[in-house]
Amino acid sequence: MNQLNIATAPAAGYATVSAQVSPTGGLDVLSRNEVARLSDASGTGLHVLLRRCALAVLTSGTISDDPRTMFERYPAFDIQVRQQDRGIRIELQHAPAQAFVDGKIIRGINELLVAVIRDIVYVAAQIEQGGFDLADPVGITHAVFEILRNARVLQAQKDPNLVVCWGGHSISREEYEYSKAVGYQLGLRGMDICTGCGPGAMKGPMKGANIAHAKQRHTRNRYIGISEPGIIAAESPNPIVNELVIMPDIEKRLEAFVRVGHGIIVFPGGVGTAEEILYLLGILLHPDNRSLPFPLIFTGPAHSAGYFEQIDRFLRLTLGDSVAEHYRIIVGQPVEVALEMVRGVERVRAYRRATEDAFFFNWGLRIPFEFQQPFPATHEAVAGLSLRHGRPRHELAADLRRAFSAIVAGNVKEAGVKAIEAHGPFVIDGDADIMAALDAMLKAFVADDRMKIPGGTAYEPCYRLAQAEI
Helix, strand or coil: CCCCCCEEEEECCEEEEEEEECCCCCCCCCCHHHHHHHHCCCCCCCHHHHHHHHHHHHCCCCCCCCCCHHHHHCCCCEEEEEEECCEEEEEEEEEEHHHEECCEECHHHHHHHHHHHHHHHHHHHHHHCCCCCCCCHHHHHHHHHHHHHHCCCCCCCCCCCEEEEECCCCCCHHHHHHHHHHHHHHHHCCCEEEECCCCHHHCHHHHHHHHHHHHCCCCCCCEEEEECHHHHCCCCCCCCCCEEEECCCHHHHHHHHHHHCCEEEECCCCHHHHHHHHHHHHHHCCHHHCCCCCCEEEEECHHHHHHHHHHHHHHHHHHCHHHHHHCEEEECCHHHHHHHHHHHHHHHHHHHHHHCCCCCCCCCCCCCHHHHCCCCCCHHHHHCCCECCCCCHHHHHHHHHHHHHHHHHHHHCHHHHHHHHHHCCEEECECHHHHHHHHHHHHHHHHCCCCCCCCCCCCCCCEEECHHHC
């Protein structure tokens, strides 16, 4: 790592550093065209995207869910990637000082910064060259595979041990400590962790597993964070993430989770967690996935029992009682959660061996096209959702997932926030009983501070339920 011309200066009241950084790991050279595009701030360039994702990495550990906060704190921040005779260098202007120690960039942040450049360049090049057939379900899965392979996330010489943990960024201290306890028990049993890479229930399991891995003297442990450009600004990577992947959109991010994970644990959360639950259950309800083992556990501390009871009621009402066959609710028992997950992963291992499927990528899982298509969080698209009984269950689950995705966008994604400011709340409509159940669940999320991190202004809903007003 080489840092030159280091200087500190205040920007909007926050200390900054300007430096030249030699990239560490995973990125050796770029073409002249790629370097030029990373500097291009026009509509066809990559600089705006690079700046947003790079600043999120440089503010790793910051607790905020407003995507505009970072740029208000560091309005003069800029990043440029330069070619030089022995590779590339990264120039940072007015970067957050918290990313540096004694004038040198923190190594882990350097690595995550390289991951951002790697993924932005690769995805842009492949899409433009037609490398991904995004009009075909198989082509989309191929795209997810190639992005993960290019990021070196797929490792062929490992037995199944990757547990995906979902849950809210805005959770109570008790829920955070519980997620850490579960991660600890998983780590003692040799499990690696993959999350959405942010704070809260995304950080807790990684932190717990990190301590357990140290006690067990495990090395080369994996704490994988999978994000996407629309949300990374509101959920900066937590400091424990040692492998970061930036997927192009939320749908490919969700597919990446279920393709690489050998089991999923869901902690308490808000609308983003509900979106993830409906995504996975909608897929598992598809007839083609009937015999495929996929361990799924809902868990939290004892006081979270009511949260999961409400989630369970909503799922049974909308998708039928048999949906509960696909998950197990375990409250207040971190050891039992870990043991159940170990047993589930062993079933996955046996199934993959019997079907000659890869351990590192779940090719056998059928993901319908409606779960893969990017959903634009616009007022018109939200109004077109069909949240009504009588449809195939996986299709209803797909539209319910889209409704929650829109609320996530209105809460924390810059484009969604701007759409709400310009045109008012999204209007969601459907059968009266579904709307009533949705209304009750969303009100509970608001009351429990699960929509936004507490401490700012009172939460103003970005949605309106038409039937709930009748």
